[in-house]
Amino acid sequence: MNDSRFTITSEPVDITEVIEKVTHRNAGAVNTFIGTVRELTNGKRTLYLRYDAYVPMAEKQLARIGDEIKRDYPEAKVAITHRIGELAISDVAVVIAVATPHRADAFDASRYAIERIKEIVPIWKKEHWEDGSEWIGDQRETASYPSGRPEKEDMQ
């Protein structure tokens, strides 16, 4: 059991453990988002993924997302665990649990958390296909940027 509510792990994620970190007596809702490894992206078959992270900074950025949520929803309690290493199709990559007194806030805050993860948390995934592999450098999962940024044709 990892006591921290914002964790990067190389072990399979225990979903119940993440939920238990936020469950409390004044919660009327616990919303759980589970991000899993998808096989097909734009018709291309993924064999497996490898996630890597700048672990200490990634954990700080996850905690920052928790702080941002607290600013908008002061009564929210948030826990996020992201797995790294080699993941197979359907493996759980990330679990976000948000407990709030009322359900609308729990839905909104979970959505906010996953979108922010894709913006500010230093975690990268490398897709492995039948015909090669590539680090994915784009939130929309439609392109990779070998140069580290969108090229002109990506902007059109």
Place this chain on the structure above:
Amino acid sequence: MIRVLLFAELEERLGTRELELREGKTSVGSLRLKLAQTHSELEGIEHAMAAVNEEYAEDTTSVRDGDTVAFIPPVSGG
């Protein structure tokens, strides 16, 4: 010494995650330029985000002996 960390495609191209540079007081931007000039494999480093001691930083952020500077390609977690 300044510890430099590289991730994802930057790490893979250079074949290492970590470099140590002997530098006086410098900045993120100067380090980035120096790395790009001395390691042609690090194509794309000019567009990576940077962090100093695990906090996001700008090119103008100063860097001194003992600091850790990370170059962070576009992230793809979740």
